[in-house]
Amino acid sequence: MNAPLSVRQANTLRSLSLSIGCVENQTSLQASQALKKRMVSINPLEEHIENAGYSHGYLGEGHRPEYKNIRKKTQTRYVPEFLKYDNALERDVLLQCNCSEALISFAQTRMEKSCTSVSHYLIEQGFLDVAVFYWGVSGRMNIRFAQAGSLSSIAPIDDKLKPFETEGILFVPALDLNQKVVFAAAPLGHQLGAFEKALSHFDEATHKIVLVIPQYQEVLTVTTASSNALANDDLSMSALNRFMPSQRKLLTISPVIFLGALGFASEHLYWLGMALLTISLGAIGILRLASAFSYSDKDEIKVPNITNWPQYTVLVPLYKEAAICRQLVDALEALDYPKEALDIIFLVEQEDDLTQKHLRKLLKMSMRMIVLPSGKPQTKPRALSVGLAATKSEFVTVFDAEDRPEPQQLKKAICQFALEGHDVSCLQASLSIDHAEDKWLVRQFAFEYSALFDVFLPFLSRRNLLLPLGGTSNHFRVSALRKVGGWDPFNVTEDADLAVRFARHGFNTKTLKSTTYEEAPLTLTAWLHQRTRWHKGWIQTLAVHLRNPVLTYQQLGFKNFAMLLLMFMGGMLCLWAAPLTVVAFTRILWNYHQIGAEALNGFSIYALFCFLFGLGGTVATVLQGSAKRKFRPTLLEILSIPLYWVLGCIASYKALIEFFVKPHYWRKTEHGVAQQRGKQHEG
Numbered sequence: 001m002n003a004p005l006s007v008r009q010a011n012t013l014r015s016l017s018l019s020i021g022c023v024e025n026q027t028s029l030q031a032s033q034a035l036k037k038r039m040v041s042i043n044p045l046e047e048h049i050e051n052a053g054y055s056h057g058y059l060g061e062g063h064r065p066e067y068k069n070i071r072k073k074t075q076t077r078y079v080p081e082f083l084k085y086d087n088a089l090e091r092d093v094l095l096q097c098n099c100s101e102a103l104i105s106f107a108q109t110r111m112e113k114s115c116t117s118v119s120h121y122l123i124e125q126g127f128l129d130v131a132v133f134y135w136g137v138s139g140r141m142n143i144r145f146a147q148a149g150s151l152s153s154i155a156p157i158d159d160k161l162k163p164f165e166t167e168g169i170l171f172v173p174a175l176d177l178n179q180k181v182v183f184a185a186a187p188l189g190h191q192l193g194a195f196e197k198a199l200s201h202f203d204e205a206t207h208k209i210v211l212v213i214p215q216y217q218e219v220l221t222v223t224t225a226s227s228n229a230l231a232n233d234d235l236s237m238s239a240l241n242r243f244m245p246s247q248r249k250l251l252t253i254s255p256v257i258f259l260g261a262l263g264f265a266s267e268h269l270y271w272l273g274m275a276l277l278t279i280s281l282g283a284i285g286i287l288r289l290a291s292a293f294s295y296s297d298k299d300e301i302k303v304p305n306i307t308n309w310p311q312y313t314v315l316v317p318l319y320k321e322a323a324i325c326r327q328l329v330d331a332l333e334a335l336d337y338p339k340e341a342l343d344i345i346f347l348v349e350q351e352d353d354l355t356q357k358h359l360r361k362l363l364k365m366s367m368r369m370i371v372l373p374s375g376k377p378q379t380k381p382r383a384l385s386v387g388l389a390a391t392k393s394e395f396v397t398v399f400d401a402e403d404r405p406e407p408q409q410l411k412k413a414i415c416q417f418a419l420e421g422h423d424v425s426c427l428q429a430s431l432s433i434d435h436a437e438d439k440w441l442v443r444q445f446a447f448e449y450s451a452l453f454d455v456f457l458p459f460l461s462r463r464n465l466l467l468p469l470g471g472t473s474n475h476f477r478v479s480a481l482r483k484v485g486g487w488d489p490f491n492v493t494e495d496a497d498l499a500v501r502f503a504r505h506g507f508n509t510k511t512l513k514s515t516t517y518e519e520a521p522l523t524l525t526a527w528l529h530q531r532t533r534w535h536k537g538w539i540q541t542l543a544v545h546l547r548n549p550v551l552t553y554q555q556l557g558f559k560n561f562a563m564l565l566l567m568f569m570g571g572m573l574c575l576w577a578a579p580l581t582v583v584a585f586t587r588i589l590w591n592y593h594q595i596g597a598e599a600l601n602g603f604s605i606y607a608l609f610c611f612l613f614g615l616g617g618t619v620a621t622v623l624q625g626s627a628k629r630k631f632r633p634t635l636l637e638i639l640s641i642p643l644y645w646v647l648g649c650i651a652s653y654k655a656l657i658e659f660f661v662k663p664h665y666w667r668k669t670e671h672g673v674a675q676q677r678g679k680q681h682e683g
Contacts (some may be wrong), residue, residue, distance in 0.1 A: 035256030043305040089192040090119055093136040097128060117189030134186070138211045141196060148216040149350050150177055151184060153375035155227035155382075155489065156240055163221060166201070167194035171209070172221050174373075182210045186217040219386075220373055226385035227375065230485040236547050237501065239491040239540040242663055244547045253396040274584060274607060277577045280570030282610030287566075288451075288617025292624045300513055303411045310394035312337060312410050313478075317383035319668060322354040328401055336407040342366040345390055350374045377664040380471070381487035381494035388486050391478055392436040400472040402519040405429070409514040413475040416512055425480035425507035426499075428461075429473035430454055434517040436631050441527060444644045445520040447633055450625030451618065453511075461511040466503050466556070466563040469495035473516040480507055490664050491544070493537020500545050500564060505553040521669060528651050529667040535575070535648075535655035538568050542664065574614075575652035578645060585611070615642065627682040630679045 076250055094104055104118055111121045122128040138145035151174040153159060161173040161181060169191055171183040189193035202209060209474070212220070231238040243251065273625040306564035314332065321328070332344055344367045348356050351374060372386055384398060395414065399405060413427050453470065460467045474495065484501045491497040502509055521527040545552050545564065553561045574581075584607065619638055626633050658665060 002431075038146065074401075074513055080222070082438075087117065087141070087190055087192065089196065090117060090189040093140050093189075093192070094119060094122070094128075095132065096140065097132050097136045099128060103127065119189030130215075133189075134213050137187075141199065141211075143199070143550065144182075144207075144210045146176065146182070146184060146210040146212050146216075148213060149371075149373070151175065151182070151212070152179075152209070153220055153223040153227060153373050154181070155224065155376060156231055157224065157228050157637070160192050163224070167191070167198045169198060170217070170221070172217055172224065173285070174220055174224075176210070182208050182209075183286060184210050184212045184217050184220055186212050186214040188214070191195045199485065200299075214375075219370070221380075222389045223375060223386050224372055226389050227377075227489045229385065230488050231490070233485055237485060237544060238488050239497070239544055239663070242540075242659065243543060247543070247547060273577065273580065276580065277573060278298050278607045278610035278620040280566065281574050281614035283566055283616035284570060284574070284611070285613030285615070287459075288456060288621045289613070291456045292617070292620035293453055294459060295624050296458075297628065301412045301415050303408050303415060307338075309338050309341050309414060310395060311341050311343065311412065312414070313391045313393040313396040314342070314410075315347060315384055315387040315391075315396060315398050316401070317347045317380045317387070317402055318355050318359070319349050319352055319383075320380075320670075321356060322352075322358045324401050325358040325362055328403075329364065329367070331404040332367070332399070333364055334407050335405065335410060337410045339366045339463075342410075343391075343393060344368070345370055345387050347372060347387050349378065349383075356406055359503055377489055377666070379489055379492060379494075379664065379666045381491060382489035384487045384494070385489055388481065389480075394478055395475060396478050396481065397475045398472055399516070400518065403472055403516050404434070404518070405473060405516040405533040406514050409473070409512070409516065409596060410475075412514045413512055416510070417475075417477065419510075420510060422477075423506065423508050425477050425484075425502050426469065426509045427475040427512040428453075428457060428467065428509060429467050429475070429512045430515045431470050431473060432515050432517055432629055433520045435519065436629070438520075438522070440637070442520045442522060443631070443633070443637060444641070445527070446540060446629070446631055447622045447626055447637070447641075447645075449520075450629045450631060451621035452625075454625040454628050455621040458511045460563075461509070464508055466560040466567070467499060467511070468567060469499045469509065471495045472518070473514075474498075474511075475512065480505075488544075492533050492664065492666055493539050494542065496537055496542045497544065500541060500556075503560050504545070504552065506555075524647070526670060527647070528654065530669045531648060532649035532654040532658060534656050535572065535595075535652045536663070538572055539655060539659045542568050542572075571609075572652060575645070576656070578649035581611070 008478060091104065095101070095671050099122065103122070105683050107118045107121045107125075107127070110125075116224060117134055123130045123133060154173055154175060157173065163170060163172045165171070169185055169187045171185050172484065174182055174184050176182050185195065199209065231240045235241070236244060314335075316328070316332070318328075320326075335342070345367045346359055346363075346367065348359065348369055348371055350371055356369065356371060363369065373382055375382075388396070395410075395417070397410065397413070406498065409429055413429075416427055431449055432453070433442065433446035433449055436443055457467055471493070480502070484498070484505050484507070487494045499509060521530055542564075552564070556564060588608070603661065618641060622633065622638070622641070
């Protein structure tokens with residue numbers, strides 16, 4: 001069996017050093033740099049694990065300058081006198097890994113005081129492969145070695161399974177391939193004696209301990225901590241549970257109340273439902289009309305000519321996006337922002353080998369990739385939570401795989417943050433569909449986006465009202481984002497939930513006059529999958545923020561609390577009640593046909609006006625937004641908007657079912673389809 005490449009390199013360099021007699025510092029440095037070119041550079045995450053600097057391995061692949069990853073605790077750690085090296089366990093493992101006595105002695109004489117052990121130095125300099133070393137440790141101590149990618153993070157996590165530390169060694173809970181709980185440890189070379197002592201305390205539970213490389217333990221630690229952070233800090237603010245105990249009690253008795261009301265006052269219940277529906281539809285319509293008539297396309301931000309821009313992090317969660325990697329990298333490379341101040345982090349799932357393979361070939365300066373371990377919930381906000389832990393900048397933004405932001409978007413965001421007060425925590429850029437000339441469904445989607453992001457949201461922004469975020473092109477102050485708890489991994493529309501949490505903490509959200517171009521779903525199935533996820537997330541958001549409605553009202557104030565109820569509850573109510581609306585208006589029209597104007601009583605006229613306000617508000621914003629984007633909707637497309645609402649109704653019922661059956665399931669939207677089809681047509 002051939003020795004690993006790193007061992008052969010070590011033997012070659014050892015022979016050279018022995019033949020020369022003494023290797024000068026300069027020569028040693030050049031040799032190590034030559035070896036490092038064959039290694040994959042990494043960027044460790046923030047101070048989350050006691051890792052004294054194994055700087056080559058699993059996390060953060062890319063071409064970005066490395067950080068030092070030494071926790072405060074490690075800065076005061078005792079460093080042994082290396083010339084009096086006497087760690088028998090580490091020496092035995094190194095010899096087992098084909099490291100000769102001469103190489104070990106050579107490492108002792110060349111170690112810097114920042115290194116804590118001989119194995120650390122040999123791994124840092126490329127003489128020894130980190131996986132080979134820990135494989136040797138596992139054999140020496142008769143415990144399992146877990147390859148990177150073979151464990152899954154745990155969420156939600158029980159108090160008994162939280163990471164713990166003993167003898168200065170961190171143990172992180174995870175699930176193995178058999179879905180059994182194990183504790184992953186990565187002791188450094190000088191800690192092997194303490195690790196062996198710690199194992200003696202576990203007795204029969206030793207089989208639950210597995211060895212991993214430090215980089216993999218690091219990503220397991222950060223992913224586990226990030227996935228559970230919000231639920232651990234404040235369970236009532238997380239969508240981990242559908243309902244809290246008080247909500248469950250209310251839901252238990254609500255069917256009884258409903259059936260009782262239906263039996264004794266069915267007519268009154270019908271008219272009450274119609275009243276709520278018409279109020280919601282009419283109020284939304286009035287707001288949309290107001291936004292259309294107060295539309296303004298002025299106040300364009302001018303970017304000053306300055307050289308020193310603050311550090312900016314771009315988070316890009318990816319899952320099964322191999323087909324679109326090149327377009328994505330090109331779009332992000334085109335960002336007009338100093339590369340030395342930019343940190344672009346691609347967040348890729350462990351099982352997505354194809355995306356990792358494609359992306360690894362395309363990474364450029366300021367770009368790196370973090371591979372997330374398997375685990376639940378497998379959602380976009382889970383990936384973003386890990387990315388937030390890796391963020392060292394003052395500002396952060398999120399882009400999706402198919403996004404193509406305007407080159408100066410980051411600079412415009414910095415300029416607007418500078419003009420706004422510190423109470424402005426987030427800026428939402430406009431989203432626009434770049435293939436709106438496509439079929440009816442795509443065009444309706446494009447009209448909807450132009451009405452929302454170019455007309456309605458700027459109206460809410462100007463009036464400091466609750467502004468629901470889009471899932472991409474959100475620009476955040478990192479301090480504010482961390483203060484409110486970051487993204488909720490269990491909410492499938494993390495943007496809507498985050499907008500409400502910002503408002504509850506007293507922060508404002510504004511719109512940013514910059515556009516990100518993206519792709520609309522091409523098929524009805526893809527559209528329904530995406531819309532089902534959105535509506536399910538709105539239900540989750542309502543369930544979370546109405547757990548204590550009095551507190552939410554006090555934190556939001558009257559206007560924003562009304563907006564919460566109107567946009568999320570009212571919007572869902574209108575969709576769920578669409579069949580009832582059709583029945584009601586069919587009944588009115590039939591009665592009008594039978595008996596004439598006598599059928600139009602006061603309530604019928606009121607309901608008709610509310611419906612017209614709702615439809616009129618939508619049409620007005622669509623026309624205004626489409627004019628800006630030059631979409632030019634036809635009369636038939638305008639008249640068919642109610643049909644588009646019917647599709648939304650179908651998705652809303654699917655979302656309601658999924659909320660109870662699989663609340664955290666993320667329906668993946670396939671990207672790059674329009675681009676691939678365009679290339680086929682060109683060919």
